[in-house]
Amino acid sequence: MDMQYVYTKKRSEFGRQVYFTDRAVEITADIQPNPELLHDYIPRNPVDTGTQNVREFSEHWVNTVRFETEHRGVNHVEGGWPKDVNPLEPDQTTRFRKKTEKEDGYGRAVVSLGQSIAHTIKQNNAIDIYENYFQNIEADVVEEAPFAKTINIYRDPHSTRRTANHISWNADGARKIAVSYCNLEFQSASNDAYIDSYIWDIENPTKPDFYLKPISPLVCVEFNPKDAHQLVGGCYNGQVCIFDTRKGSTAVEQSLIENSHRDPAYKTIWLQSKSGTEFFSASTDGKVLWWDTKKLSEPVDTLILDIEKKGRLENALGAMTLEYEPTIPTKFMVGTEQGRIISCNRKGKNDAEKIGTVFPGHWGPVYALQRHPYFTKTFLSVGDWTVRIWSEELRDDCIMWTKPSMHALTDAQWSPIRGSIFYTTKMDGTLDVWDILFKQNEPTLSIQVVDEPLHCLRVQETHGRLVACGSQNGTLTLVEVSDNLCTQGKSEKGLVSGMFDRETRRAKVLEARGRAKRDARGKAGAPGEKGEKTTTEGQAEESELKEGDPIEKAEKDFWKIIEEEKRRRERKALGDDKGAGEGGAMAQAEQAVHPTA
Known part of the structure; x- marks a missing residue:
């Protein structure tokens, strides 16, 4: 719609009206120049000046073309790929590119786009917009001490005190957090009083953004990395259920009780698959179950955690936590209630082939287990009072460990940005930040988050700046760490890799020496005739004592x-x-x- 406005003004306001008539030319004055007056002036170069003989008025009217705006939405998470193409799968992206290049309109579209950006390319060639004009000036960089501050506190709105057991960040940005609430204390009150869990918006700590209403209290909950609206939860009664925030608060799918776990489902993890509908769960009943959301009535596959590889459920170890790295889709690890860590391979034909290396682990239950984000052969575990760092190349002992803490550790996680940093939570309400390149005997930073035990933590994976911690009374605390704790140096990754390799070699040497000592001791301890040692055995023992540990020799x-x-x-x-x-x-x-x- 064209819009215009005409400004009007009375004729009387323009001054006296001018009348023009035709008449002959006449001379009204004729003044001859006086040469004497020339001495009173200084000549200068001619100057041309334009003048206007009428008054200027600012009143005018214009008619411009109306600018129309339009709002369009697009899910531009990973380069605008279609929904059925996983950008993390190289074969799918390559197949999609080849299919697009073979289309008829592909060439014409490229030509039209090339014409539109030709001017921009010429400008870029003429002017370097990224030129650094101050590259030779050295700035005074002050190395500040690491610190952290509390951003928000999210309290359970229900009066019943429940523990925040598990935290999951939404894959579509760092704005929403899903938290499962359940009381897992031995002989505690009934878990049927209040069973809701929540999804919080980090900008609104006063009220949950969404309610999750399961059939039984949720022990764990995880966002689907391929669908930000879908979640999977493990229940206290052993069932697993699927939530869709677009379809309401109640579970849209749930497993049958007779085909589920017999103990609480302590851990559920989404698998890396083309459909994005597969996940697996673990429980202290000694089973690991694989599921598909398309058919949740029964599990797709089952693994009994019998390390003797006989498939006997009465000898199975109870699973407390799972570890799954999407870059290694066939392998996963299980932390057990008995302290063992089991490395498994899903491609095995039976349970004996699926169960691989068994690590000694800890003296108590394994509460946390995670591979290093950059070096997948290295992983950490949390149990009893220590954090242990393991290498898949060694099965008898870890390569690094922290000294025992005064308070039991409950959870740990690697920093997704810095390879040398990991976070731990303790029963005294403290969040510890460890930097193994800086010091290994004590944490680099300790933060007293709350005055009650902390049970879980989760670091936001996009930039690694936000850390969410869940406490025993259901309080979720969001902590922001300083820049130097989430900014990786140029040589940090190489230094961490060298440290892990060095510690692995050291552990291998010690393991080989211990094995040689045990073999020599076994040979030397074998009795000869009449209960006396033979000459060869005596020489073996003597050589062992000469080359062995001085403390052992003194003993x-x-x-x-x-x-x-x-x-x-x-x-x-x-x-x-x-x-x-x-x-x-x-x-x-x-x-x-x-x-x-």
Whole structure:
């Protein structure tokens, strides 16, 4: 629609009206120049000046073309790929590019786009818009101490105090957090009083953004990395359920109770697949179950965690946590209630082939297990009072560990940005930040988040700046760390890789020496005829003591002196009146019964 406005003004306001008539030309004055007046002035170069003989008025009207705006929405998460193409799969993206290049309109579209950006390319060639004009000036960089601050606190709106057991960040940005609430204390009150869990908006700590209403309290909950509206939850009664925020608060799908776990489903993880509908769960009943959201009535596959590889459920180890790296889709790891860590391969034909390396782990349950984001052969685990860092190349011992803490550790996670940093939570409400390149005996930063035990944490994976911590009374605290804790240096990745390689080699050398000692000790401890050591065994023991640990050698010498003193006192108690032959026989018998260490 064209819009115009005409400004009007009375004729009387323009001044006296001018009338023009035609008449002959006449001379009204004729003044001749006076040459004497020329001496009173200084001549200068001619100057041309334009003048306007009428007054200028600002009143005018214009009619411009109306500018129309239009709002369009597009899901531009990974380069604008179609929904059925996973940008993380190279074969799918390559196939899609080849298919697009073969289309008829592809060439014409490229030509038209090329014409539109030709001017921009010419400008870029003429002017370097990224030129650094201050590259030779050294700025004064001040290395500040690491710090962290609390951004928001999200409290459970229900009066019943429940533990925040698990946290999951939405894959579509860092704006929403899903938290599962459940009381897992032994012989605690009934879990049927209030069973809702929530999705929080980080900008609104006063009220949950969305309610999750399961059939049983949620022990864990995870966002689908391919669909930001879909979540999977593990329930206290062993069932697994699927939520869709577009279809309401109740679960849209749930597994049958007879085909589910017999204990709480402590962990659920989405699998890397083309459809994005597969996930697996673990429980302390000793089973790992694979599911597909298209058919949730029964599991797709089952694994019994029997490390003896006999498939007996009564000998299975209870699973407390799972670890799955999307870049290694066939492998996963299980942290058990008995402290063992089991490395598994899903491509095995039976349970014996699926169960691989078993790591000794911890003295108590394994509460956290995660591979390093950059070096997948290295992973950390949390149990009892320590954090242990393992290498897949070693199965008998870890390569690094923290000293025992005064308070039990509950969770840990690597920083997604910096390869040398990991976070831990403790029962005293403290969040610790460890930098293994800086120091290994104590954390780089300790933050007293709350005055109650912390049970879980999760770091936002996009920039690694936000850390969410869940406490025993259901309080979710969002902590922001400083820039130096989420900015990786140029050589940091190489230094971390060198540290892991060095510690792995050291552990291999120690393991080989320990194995050689055990073999030598086994050979030296084998009895010969008449209970006496052979000459070869004595030489083996002597060489072992010479090359072995000085403490172990001193211990053997100590017990040898003790045995000799015992025999001397026994001979003295029997008396010296017996014959030399009888005394010699007794000494020989004692030597057989009490061999020298």
